[in-house]
Amino acid sequence: MADLTDFEAKFQVLTQVDGSARFESFGTSVLCSVTGPIEPKARQELPTQLALEIVVRPSKGVPTTREKLLEDKLRGVLTPVLVRYLYPRQLCQICFQILESGENEQFHSVRELSSCINAAFLALADAGVGLQNCFASCCAAVISNADQDVLINPSAEQLRNASSTHVLAFDSENGREPDSHLLLLESSGDFEEETLNKILDAGEKACLQTVQRLRQALKTKVEQDLVWRT
Amino acid sequence: MAKDIEISVSQGRFLIETLKQKVRLDGRRFDQMRDVDIELGKDRGDVMVTMGKTRVHCRISCEIAQPYEDRPFEGLFVISTETSPMAGPQFENGNNTGEDEVLCSRIIEKAVRRSGALDVEGLCIVAGSKCWAVRADVHFLNCDGGFIDASCIAVMTGLLHFKKPDVTVSGERVTVHPPEEREPVPLGVLHTPICVTFSFFNPEDTEENIKGESNNEISLIDATLSEELLRDGTLTITLNKNREVVQVSKAGGLPMDALTLMDCCHKAYNIVERLTDQVQRVIKEDEQTRNQYAAILSSENARES
């Protein structure tokens, strides 16, 4: 069985922005760009902290309220992990372009959301914007059978049959357990408290594993960067 | 803030000076286009075009819609070109009212949609009530000049690559067959227009109205971002492989010698021919990898082609 937290990451795919990353995992592909800290517009400026501008663009069609909601959820995850007091009166633009959705966009956005969060981590690290901690996300689905099996990073097909869908994001310094902290939990569908606990456990494990892998990807990138070559 | 990016005076002077000595910063000849890399995604109609550092992604999609009342036999075709700050800080999210953005989307629109590259009558399902609405979403990912040329290649490759679901029609009733049920059908692409953009520079301080023998004006094909920022005039020619001029767009700027236009068309034609072949080769290769078992599974008789 393929490892479901597996992904492919590319850095510095764009040249006009400060940091960028492409995150690809089982049919979902997201490109994230980070520009900042830059000078904000007057209405965006915060006197003591870094302001965030988050833009999500869908692969098909024009951005709608669906993307607005995604932007809001991403803001909820990214605001606490950025070291915002370091950059007062400045702005950070974070753009996401969904290249491949990997799910039925009409009903779901869980794969897109979790891939965006992971792409954002890589792009922010690439741009060198101060982060409080490493973070990662995964999505989960509960299959409507007697056992209420939890699937981590389900496919589009599995999402169609799922009785509930969830997105989780955790932050963690190095992907080892005790220090992790829940950043986001978005569940919808039909589920019970017991299922929720199962999902929190399974999701935390998957997120921690992803943190380790993301760190590994960053390590490889830094090793390959020109600056570090001898 | 969507700020206009500016090039420093010394950098600008240097660039013009090198052009005077017939050298481009990236080592290309004046009439040489950057190498175009076309990458097809897993889904049909998912194309990434890379030209040097410029990168454009195009996604074709379709859905059932109602045709316009005055054109009951035609389907709908929309090309959307929206910019985001991803391509560079000079672009603002969702704001396409800037002069360059409007010009760019107009030229692509004219090159592809108005030239009839897509057979819209083939998109009709039930006359007057149902048709396919095909949309091409162009995403500008990285801006290093030549957005128009790259977008046009991306849209055309996407249209050639895309397949719409098969439908069964009986009277008013329409069934859309999912791809696993019936093989989707390709779109009717009538010709492949390709845009080639020329940039003109006047290295002298004064403008020459009468272009004589001593004309020092420089024309470049496929300018990069810094060349685009410094250019005095631009011309976009859209051609297809049949040697037909689809569009010539010269919106102000440096006046050009009428005879240069013919010269540009000739230069552009060679590029268009090469790019059309490349697009078709990419599509064909993709078709083969998708259908590697078709030859074994098919029961067709061998035909002369």
Next chain:
Amino acid sequence: MSEPLEVRPVSFPAEILARIAPDLSIQRHLWLGLRPCLRSFTEFRDVSISEGGISRPLRSVTGATENDILGSNVLKSGSTIVITSITGGMVEETQPATGFDEGEQELRQMSLASDRLAKYGAVYPVVEVERGRLGAPTDEEMILSQRIHDNIISSGIIPKESLKVPVGVRSRNEDGTSEIFYSGDETGGADTRNFNLKRQWSFVLYAKIQVFSRDGPLFEMCWNSLMYALQRTLLPCAFVDERTTDLKIPVRVRGRSATIRETYDIQCDPTEFKPLKLNLGNISYGSNFGVIDLDPEAQVRQTDNEMEVDSPTSVLIADLQGEAEETSIKSTLSILTDGNGKLKHLSFVGGGAKIDTDAIRKSLSLSRERALDLKSRKEAT
């Protein structure tokens, strides 16, 4: 040279401190075991509702028929008033071509049956938070509307089946009076065999949710108001004229191009309404919570001796109210539950305090109680 500077500690009255340092003010309150609104930590605001007051079907008895509202609700909680009005429109359904290949049809049935969410219809909500000025919808309004829309579908409240338009036929009697027959109608038994409509329509429901005097997070209030309104929504019956039921599609030629235009003229019956059938088991009610860390620095020391050392480090706060709570409490939890242990939606954003399993468990049980309470109010009216 200058006079000696005298530095005096500045003290602010409580209401001024709440304006200039909301986070400090809230911490001080919390150390006293109270919230700025003087509720205890897990106390909810009372909710009063009035249902159907402005809907047309319910008022038609009294002769007030001047609006198109199919269902409505007014919800008051604290100083906030939420007014939901449900209106509708009709769209034609795409009918699948039948009778081609049995295997193909079976396959389609199977793939439709396996797609859970495709079976449910939606409501298209428009949330308007009144601020005394007009303009394009704000981000907050768009996000609220989309969240409500997504949750209506994912909880499976409205089966697509119940949005189908019951179409009747209007036939003209010899004496010039017209009568409308609906299929399944007892009185029109003989006429129902004439029902050979080739087409089908279904309702599209819109919900306009207006919020007055915003005071804290809104999603749950809007959601609850919509739930009440949906349960009191009546859909009109519709009819077509008898002569159109067996009409061939006419073709009108204009110049060279033929325009094919349908003359199905479907109209809504102004008096005949049927209740919207919902999956009542999937109806849920919302409640929100916040988790905040107590800051020992902000503690107000009442006596010289230190306060108890084992005081909690973070507290769970129910039903956030006011700007201070909304901006200072960064970890928020929003839960939709039906009160019987089934959860429909849970959204946690952890910008501030860390949430532990105890806090989740406690908030879940509180939200269940709250949902049961809200549900009983519906039955009472």
